Amino acid sequence: MQDPREAFDLDGRIAVVTGAGSGIGRASAVMLAGAGASVVCADLDGDAAKATAGTITDGGGAAEATAVNVSQSPEVDDLVNRARRDHGHLDVMCNIAGIMHNSLVVDTEDADLDRVLAVNLKGVFYGCRAAARVMTEQGFGSIINMSSGAIDTPAPTIVCYAIAKAGVAQMTKTLAVEVGPHGVRVNAIAPGWIVTGMTGRHFTNPDGTIDEERFNAVSAPMRNAAPLGRVGEPDDIAYAVLYLASDASSFVTGQILRPNGGLSIP
Template identity: 40%
Template sequence: MKLDGKIAIITGGGSGIGHEACKLFAREGARVIVADRDGAAAERVAAEIVGQGGQASAHTVDVSREVEVAAMIAKVVADHGRLDILVNNAGYGISGTVVSTSEADWNALMAVNVNGVFLGCKHAIPVMEKQGGGAIVNTASAAANIGIHDRAAYVASKGAVAALTRAMAIDHVAGGIRINAVAPGTIESPYFTKILSGPDGAVLRRGLEERQAMERLGQPIEIAQAMLWLASDDASFCTGSVMVVDGGWTAQGDRKPKIEP
């Protein structure tokens, strides 16, 4: 049990990578707070975990709203007396260049992808410092390491998450808090399921697969396992790191992607 007795909040826990992370953390002994803007989805995941013998509860939260994030963390501390792990996983992507992206769409994406990480850490870190330590894992993206066509806002947001992770890790290492990020490649998720459900789905899927050195899409559980390692004591000498888990996508320089994430 890598997380036996730990209290963990996982945002975006209602689907995709967050869903798998919630289940995996619970199997490893954590009491998981499944946090999601979709309250019904969070409830379903929490019920699934409890049905499998784990410990979980659901919390509806919009991570772009400070009042909601602060209230969530305060409730967890009131209910459990501590907060050991925070996984800032909530996020989404949009298409567009800086010219075609509206200011409203830019701001909305940044509010979730970047401000959500900032707000979660802003309110979790003082709790963790007071109790003597903790672990934070943020979800960046392999796209933060390279330029991606027609995804300006998304790439910028994930680059900000990677940079913020490093800065916070240095600022709070003396408080016993480890802060790292995982940078997924193209993952089999609800986002891509929707994209690939159209008439050109098979062609688009092949394009996505071909840009990975492993020539397949990643699975949510593979990212959840990286999150587990970073959150656990196995990663006790790891802080300020951005762990790339992308099937070799960004390690290769000679493959032009046929479709963007």
Template identity: 40%
Template sequence: MSKEDRMLDGKAAIVTGGGQGIGLAIAEALLEHGAKVMIADVDVDKAAASIESWRANGAPVLATACDVTSERDQEQLVARCLEEFGGVDILVNNAGVTRDRYMTKMTTDDFDLVLDVSLKGAWLGTRAVAGLFREQGSGAVVNVSSLSGKIGNPGQTNYSAAKAGLIGLTKAAAKELGPSGARVNAVQPGLIRTDMTLAMKPEIFASKEAEVPMGRAGTPEEVADAVVFLASPMASYINGAVLEVTGGRGI
């Protein structure tokens, strides 16, 4: 990509849950558009291994350990990005987990864990950058929600609730931070080809894919492109929006 085509030159970004899947694709897309990227993951060894080749080629990317449910870890994450890259301009709240079971068999621990990581983690991350973004009069937060938060999925009352909650968080935070010049938006991926979805039984995956008007599942790179757009100056007047990346599924 030529320098003229890059939209994020000089920006510093944090991506939580960036060691694999959609998070890793987001990190790569941000790098391609000129950003310096701090990947935060609870499995820092896996994250470091994922970016080893990028670093070997001189990419400005680092992996750091972070439990997004920890207020202290979130604050240290922002401090490290400031120390290593001289700023924080973009936060992508991508970290999430699943613990799927029907309600009658789901434990309260599994319900709490999914909400803590996906929803509380995003709230803690947004709070950790809020003061900095207000002070500098700019900044972009992108929350990675899910179509499950819009249409609900059986066996995912915890995940669907967490991802729906992210939409409320996005809109409320957009109203709080908007007056300072910072923006908060969300993407809502649908059926995306990741290790998690490809682990489904083939017939279940095929039935879900048949619900997509475009006739196929999406790729992590297509989600990443939407995140780059929302984080970039091209979305300078977009705040509190939810961008569905679903191929039309769930409309």
């Protein structure tokens, strides 16, 4: 049996994380680096990516930062190909960048639908495709896509987001079947409600502090509906990312992992 600590050890591994400037992507980048990986922190917000990379290197880890718009396939190809060229291989690709948009189906503008699909669906596709090309050639690798609990629980106003995330789940399963024979694993994570910039807009004051009263009011439905009685923190998801990135999950592919406090149990 492999030493359990070794199974989670990412020493010498190269990971690319999109959306690394904030929330779940940031926590995942820091987590992977903490387990020994060298992490390419990529985000539309280049300064935020730099801040995450700085946190990692200040703590003694290895990281670099790059600005990327995942909705532009040449930029994603370049991100992945550069990581492989600079480091010789690519072990982990985390497609985490995402955006939210709220509107009822009947009120949704074409432009809003296009914008959300461009980032949350096509952006993940571009990341999957670029990584799969590199990883199938080298014969190993783990691709981790960020889906959402929105694939299990319909809710008003999140249609653009939910259909993109359902597409990510199906993309994950399809790609897993295609690349498994080449030694590459592909999995998705469907988080429950996590306290990040995405959800924080509902309870964050203009100065960046959290309005506790609003936080309690906004999060209460999710907290109360979850058997574990709480909402999630970015690290709750980063631990799932670490598992799927590591050898501990070497028999796991094509799966949708649901760290959600039990909020939905399909």
